[in-house]
Amino acid sequence: MNGGLIAIVITLIVVGGISLSTVAYFTLQRHRADAVAMAGYRKLAEEAVANQAALNAELKDLSARLASVEALLRTVDE
Template sequence: MSGGIIAIVITLIVIGGISLSTVAYFALQRHRADAVAMAGYRKLAEEAAADQRLLLGELQELTGRVAAVEQLLRSVDER
């Protein structure tokens, strides 16, 4: 009788180990997929920040042009 119990316990330990290994494998695969997605989001965020810097430069240039036009209009009004 105790030989049968030992066999059942060993079988349960083996099945538990296989189950645990399978769950750990799929968790690792999910983590890798998340890491790839996060790398894509990071790249997108860096591109957005670079685009914002370009837009800021263009906005500053336009602000300077508008100031020059305002100054020109003021000088015309003064005459």
């Protein structure tokens, strides 16, 4: 009886270790996939910031041009 119990306990320990290793492996793979996705989102966010900065610069340029056109129209109107 004692030998059978020891065999069952050893088998359960081995199966538990294999199960734990498998779960840990797939959890690691999921985290790696999440990290790749986050890197893509980070790159997209950096591109959005760069595009926004370019749009702000263009808007400032257009505002300056509009101000000069308004000034010209005011001198012609007088």
